[in-house]
Amino acid sequence: MRASRYLVVSDTVYADGRGNPVRLVLNTRTSRVCTLGDNLAWALRHGDCATLPVEVSDQLSDLKILVPEGRDELTDVMDEQRAKARSLASLNYVLVPTGYCNLGCEYCGQVHVRGKTSANHRGAVRDRILRGIRRPSTEEVQVGWFGGEPLMAYAIVRDLARQFVEAAEAEGVRYRSRMTTGGALLTMPKLRALYEECRISSLCLTMDGIGDRRSPHEQILSVLADLVAHADEFPGLRLTIRSSLDVKDVNRVDAFIDAMVSAGLNHPMIEFDLRVVQGWSNDASTTRTARQRFAAAEPRWLRRMHEVGMVTRTLIPAQLRGPLCPAVTRTAEVISSSGAIFSCTEHPLVPEHEQGDVLELVEHADHDRQRPAGRYDDWHDRINRGEQSCAGCVFLPVCGGSCPKHWGEGNSPCPSYKFNIQQRLDLEAARTGLTPLLT
Ligand code: SF4
Numbered sequence: 001m002r003a004s005r006y007l008v009v010s011d012t013v014y015a016d017g018r019g020n021p022v023r024l025v026l027n028t029r030t031s032r033v034c035t036l037g038d039n040l041a042w043a044l045r046h047g048d049c050a051t052l053p054v055e056v057s058d059q060l061s062d063l064k065i066l067v068p069e070g071r072d073e074l075t076d077v078m079d080e081q082r083a084k085a086r087s088l089a090s091l092n093y094v095l096v097p098t099g100y101c102n103l104g105c106e107y108c109g110q111v112h113v114r115g116k117t118s119a120n121h122r123g124a125v126r127d128r129i130l131r132g133i134r135r136p137s138t139e140e141v142q143v144g145w146f147g148g149e150p151l152m153a154y155a156i157v158r159d160l161a162r163q164f165v166e167a168a169e170a171e172g173v174r175y176r177s178r179m180t181t182g183g184a185l186l187t188m189p190k191l192r193a194l195y196e197e198c199r200i201s202s203l204c205l206t207m208d209g210i211g212d213r214r215s216p217h218e219q220i221l222s223v224l225a226d227l228v229a230h231a232d233e234f235p236g237l238r239l240t241i242r243s244s245l246d247v248k249d250v251n252r253v254d255a256f257i258d259a260m261v262s263a264g265l266n267h268p269m270i271e272f273d274l275r276v277v278q279g280w281s282n283d284a285s286t287t288r289t290a291r292q293r294f295a296a297a298e299p300r301w302l303r304r305m306h307e308v309g310m311v312t313r314t315l316i317p318a319q320l321r322g323p324l325c326p327a328v329t330r331t332a333e334v335i336s337s338s339g340a341i342f343s344c345t346e347h348p349l350v351p352e353h354e355q356g357d358v359l360e361l362v363e364h365a366d367h368d369r370q371r372p373a374g375r376y377d378d379w380h381d382r383i384n385r386g387e388q389s390c391a392g393c394v395f396l397p398v399c400g401g402s403c404p405k406h407w408g409e410g411n412s413p414c415p416s417y418k419f420n421i422q423q424r425l426d427l428e429a430a431r432t433g434l435t436p437l438l439t
């Protein structure tokens with residue numbers, strides 16, 4: 001047996017409750033963190049496993065920390081991710097009901113124009129999704145409302161969602177729905193309708209330009225405070241506040257945390273997700289600087305947010321629950337307000353992609369067939385063949401390669417935990433009562 005290639009051993013040695021020296025070992029194939037004696041952890045880190053007692057070796061194999069000599073773990077991981085991408089049981093539709101947005105976020109590469117969709121557009125979208133719901137292999141359908149600003153098309157969302165919910169109930173298919181919105185048009189009555197009628201159980205509010213006076217944050221915060229006050233009427237609603245930061249925002253995060261706490265949003269129904277602005281059209285070197293500064297500062301923000309009771313994404317990266325993203329599975333597709341079907345959520349409303357990456361038009365598509373293959377449907381094979389640097393990365397099982405599109409554009413999209421996992425392990429150690437051992 002040998003140590004799995006998917007282990008991260010803490011640099012820090014901690015003292016456990018009895019004062020023994022231990023380290024944390026994260027296995028990214030299971031997302032499990034184990035506390036192991038310093039000598040054993042050291043042996044795993046240096047691949048020195050031949051002399052381990054049989055009972056220890058057996059325990060570590062059960063935890064997938066040790067794997068058989070010669071095992072091709074990369075192929076195992078890719079097979080698991082490929083299987084999720086190929087399963088026909090779960091269908092994922094990302095719908096862009098309008099090409100217009102009422103905000104003007106600087107980093108957004110979409111072009112927003114007012115205007116109606118074609119006369120047959122709504123009917124074609126409806127028919128395509130109803131056909132998916134009724135397919136015998138379908139066990140679950142996920143519908144994501146995405147923009148532009150989907151609340152600019154609130155009436156269309158309600159009309160279509162009502163029909164999807166009815167059909168899913170009639171077919172005994174699980175129906176899940178989410179919406180990504182800037183939030184400026186949210187009101188309590190709309191929130192109720194989205195939750196109760198449209199069955200939106202996951203709402204992602206993009207709150208960018210934190211501290212930016214132009215954004216309508218105060219009005220959004222007051223609606224969210226109202227929502228939190230009525231949290232018991234929305235059981236199961238998951239609300240995420242996602243803030244995409246660029247370099248100038250990095251020094252504003254503490255003020256952002258203070259504002260969220262004073263608005264009462266340090267509440268279990270709200271999760272915070274701070275991210276670095278991805279390279280839509282940004283200069284790559286600016287984005288890289290932002291990512292480095294973000295990763296260095298993030299552990300401190302995470303600690304502060306935990307201290308004030310703000311829910312954040314997990315410290316330790318969780319397993320991928322389904323396919324990496326719509327672009328790597330033909331069971332997922334993105335339907336733009338233009339009528340174009342894409343595989344990638346960054347294609348709709350971006351002129352270059354609306355011209356060059358259309359897979360087919362929803363009004364002409366055969367609704368009994370999956371979307372045609374897109375640019376990134378062979379992602380798992382590319383990694384498995386070693387054509388992407390992700391093939392050698394310890395985080396591949398939890399990350400999946402993050403974003404094929406950004407890799408293709410020369411921007412490395414690695415999540416921040418790749419750069420600050422050691423500090424995250426230190427936070428995890430503190431959470432579980434381990435104290436750093438001074439050596
Ligand atoms: S390729 Fe990247 S941008 Fe496109 S859907 Fe996947 S994660 Fe999103």
Ligand code: SF4
Pocket residue numbers: 389390393394395396399400401402403413414415418
């Ligand atoms: S995107 Fe980065 S962190 Fe994720 S698997 Fe690839 S190299 Fe690793």
